[in-house]
Amino acid sequence: MNRRDFLKSALTLAALAPLTRLAAKAGADGDKSSDFSKGAQVTRRRYKGTSLTLPMLGFGMMRLPRRNPQGPEIDLAEAERMFRRALEAGVNYFDTAYFYHNGLSEKCVGAVLAKFPRDSFYLADKMPVRALRKAEDVERIWNEQLAKCKIDYFDFYLLHNLNRDRWEDVKRFKVWEFLRERQKEGKIRKLGFSFHDEPEVLETIAAAHDWDFAQIQLNYLDWTLYRSKEQYEILTKRGIPVIVMEPLRGGALANLNDEATKVFKAAAPNASSASWAFRFAGSLPNVLCILSGMTKMEHLEENIGTFTNFKALDDRERAVIESALAAYRKTGAIPCTACRYCTPCPAGVAIPRIFGLFNHYKVTGNYMQFRMIYDKLSEDERASACVECGACLKKCPQKIDIPKQLARIDAELKRRPGRRR
């Protein structure tokens, strides 16, 4: 919606008066921050010494509130309530993608976010490289995204989920060249990529172009496990600002086992486990913004609290994280982030659902609860239905040996009481 259309809505205008003041202050350089405030404001970081600033907390649109827990449909009324609250607190970076919510996340931008003044928020979207089959697909999908989001430019735009194979497709279909032209036309303000692979592949991609930013998976568990430290250092050395995804590793670091939680509570009784993980990512100076896929208003409020007057970790707190991590590692949880890239399984196995249930059991120790829910899955959905075709293996950005983990779960189910088969 353009500003004139927006201003026609007197009712909406009244509710959003503070936001229009924010927009009016947006500078010609495209910065959308200001001294506008309604309550606490999250800390902002400056982009490469320019006047452009981003909130340290970004709104990931991968896990929006749903109308029904099993389906992808978004509760648009609740999403609007959360977006409004986010904007009031200065959380004005929103990150969507072609595949999020089965395509409905971009539609949510068009239906909800686009109601707000365009110069009150930053929008990041991504080219789904894995969906490309020929060069013409790039322009088709680009136009589709603009139409779905009901906007005429993206503030931040990424080549989505690059890895060794997809980088070959990027070159083959001249994706970067197409997007660079859009950037010259002003339809993309900052051009970057998101990444899931080894640091050696990142070196190649980072060196190939003059990227404005990059998005990587970074949290205290993955710092060494997923080699996020090396990835962060490669980007920092090249002067490429970092946007962080999966700071809570799909929520796992917000719901730790009792032993790890006790470590955090002993150090800071009022701080949540999630706040420790966010502070770990935010303590890195080349991190520009940290995405959180917030499903509930309470998540948003808690995160606003963490990022208001943001405080970097000190040495004592880093040692606390090390102790909590050692306690968490003992659970044997599977490092699944519930991204669902491995779905659908041709045999019907409910991969992320099974891993989520299993991890919950490993963290809580509640086998009977796990068993009760697991037994409600159909025969096709269970771990035992895996035929080891390997179709899921290449799709998992975490490089989890999915058939092996399913066999491990099935073996444990067969060993323990309560099995139906």
Ligand code: SF4
């Ligand atoms: S290996 Fe198993 S889980 Fe993976 S796609 Fe094949 S049948 Fe499904």
Ligand code: SF4
């Ligand atoms: S198994 Fe891998 S691809 Fe599937 S949901 Fe988990 S992290 Fe994502």
